[in-house]
Amino acid sequence: MKFTFVRALAALALGLALSACGGKATYDVSGTISGLTNDGMILTNNGGDDISIPAGATTFSFPHRASYGDNYDIEFKTLADGVTLAYPNHMTCVIGYNKGSAGHTININAQIVCSQATHNLGGTVIGMAGCPAVADTAPYCLTLVNGSTGGQISIAKPADGSNNTAFTFSSQVKDGDSYGVTVLGQPANMTCTVANGSGVMHTTDVGNVIVTCVPN
Amino acid sequence: MKSLTLRAGLALLCASTLAACGGGSGSLVLQATINSLTKDGLILTSGPDSVTVAANTTVVQFPTLVGSEDTYDIEIKQQPTHATCTLVNNKQKANVYTVVQPVVNCVTDSYILGGNVSGLTGIGLVIANGNDQVSVAPASPSGASVFFKFPTKVADGAPFGVTILAQPQGQTCVASNNTGTMPSGDALGLIVTCH
Numbered sequence: 001m002k003f004t005f006v007r008a009l010a011a012l013a014l015g016l017a018l019s020a021c022g023g024k025a026t027y028d029v030s031g032t033i034s035g036l037t038n039d040g041m042i043l044t045n046n047g048g049d050d051i052s053i054p055a056g057a058t059t060f061s062f063p064h065r066a067s068y069g070d071n072y073d074i075e076f077k078t079l080a081d082g083v084t085l086a087y088p089n090h091m092t093c094v095i096g097y098n099k100g101s102a103g104h105t106i107n108i109n110a111q112i113v114c115s116q117a118t119h120n121l122g123g124t125v126i127g128m129a130g131c132p133a134v135a136d137t138a139p140y141c142l143t144l145v146n147g148s149t150g151g152q153i154s155i156a157k158p159a160d161g162s163n164n165t166a167f168t169f170s171s172q173v174k175d176g177d178s179y180g181v182t183v184l185g186q187p188a189n190m191t192c193t194v195a196n197g198s199g200v201m202h203t204t205d206v207g208n209v210i211v212t213c214v215p216n
Numbered sequence: 217m218k219s220l221t222l223r224a225g226l227a228l229l230c231a232s233t234l235a236a237c238g239g240g241s242g243s244l245v246l247q248a249t250i251n252s253l254t255k256d257g258l259i260l261t262s263g264p265d266s267v268t269v270a271a272n273t274t275v276v277q278f279p280t281l282v283g284s285e286d287t288y289d290i291e292i293k294q295q296p297t298h299a300t301c302t303l304v305n306n307k308q309k310a311n312v313y314t315v316v317q318p319v320v321n322c323v324t325d326s327y328i329l330g331g332n333v334s335g336l337t338g339i340g341l342v343i344a345n346g347n348d349q350v351s352v353a354p355a356s357p358s359g360a361s362v363f364f365k366f367p368t369k370v371a372d373g374a375p376f377g378v379t380i381l382a383q384p385q386g387q388t389c390v391a392s393n394n395t396g397t398m399p400s401g402d403a404l405g406l407i408v409t410c411h
Binding site for chain 1: 329342344345346347348349368370371374375376377378379380381394395396397398
């Protein structure tokens with residue numbers, strides 16, 4: 001807190017000194033980036049002054065500098081659909097220290113951290129009506145697994161007696177990683193088989209894994 | 217002046233008396249944080265204590281209290297079966313901060329997952345265990361059984377589930393015996409049959 005105050009004071013002093021000379025202090029609108037392994041990121045300052053950031057970049061700087069007292073607001077550009085942000089391909093990023101008034105701190109240094117995007121993996125189990133009731137044998141009807149490190153999910157017979165139930169693994173799958181769903185634990189007296197169980201995760205959730213259980 | 221010297225001397229005496237007593241009558245609970253312990257058999261020692269740590273334990277507290285400024289020393293008397301643990305911050309001077317700093321990091325042994333593909337004549341077969349993949353090319357002579365193994369070993373006790381990620385040209389392959397729990401040794405019984 002004290003340090004911020006001192007820095008603000010120093011910046012103010014600098015600003016005053018320069019304005020006394022007839023000029024006005026300007027500031028580089030810049031920042032640092034970590035984890036950027038793909039192209040596609042576009043940044044804006046106050047909704048304009050777009051800059052495209054290539055894969056591997058660790059710093060960025062907007063073409064226009066900010067004058068002392070100008071507000072800056074560095075964001076990911078919103079694409080034409082009005083919703084999607086211009087993250088790097090297959091990645092998501094977070095940004096901090098990205099808004100303020102130029103001169104409040106000695107320099108403008110936004111921080112961006114990017115990581116591979118992840119998406120949900122799930123689908124539907126058909127034939128749940130044939131499962132043993134939760135209160136009977138085991139609490140779960142069947143257990144699905146996504147390889148050795150993709151997590152597992154145990155599915156109980158629906159309380160409302162419906163025959164189909166949707167599932168989603170709690171572990172998300174990284175964009176570009178493969179997945180493969182198999183039945184690790186079969187229900188008593190039934191056999192479940194998996195369709196659409198294997199593929200590569202792309203840019204949207206996968207929800208089309210179909211597990212069909214039939215009595216033995 | 218004399219009184220001051222006397223008091224200083226008394227304080228010194230007190231301090232040395234307490235230090236001498238430091239051994240047995242401590243007041244601090246010494247504990248260790250345990251990470252990723254999936255197997256039984258770990259035994260930790262600290263001074264006179266010997267504590268058996270069960271699988272999935274996350275914190276161990278030693279029964280004997282330690283005194284402030286005593287040096288504690290946690291050691292591994294026995295490793296878990298099929299896992300290896302290492303110690304961090306296990307030997308320090310005790311105070312209210314350091315007695316909660318010891319950490320035991322455990323890594324479960326891992327083993328090879330693999331099997332055989334029969335009847336393979338086309339190129340392009342990719343087999344997956346979740347996000348781990350292996351490409352398998354036809355043998356010479358074409359169609360002969362081909363051994364494969366995944367690049368990443370699987371931890372003892374972890375699940376595995378193997379699927380066909382990409383079918384070979386002109387053929388359809390099916391995986392069987394393809395899901396289960398990793399044993400304490402290589403699992404090389406996966407079967408992929410191509411027609």
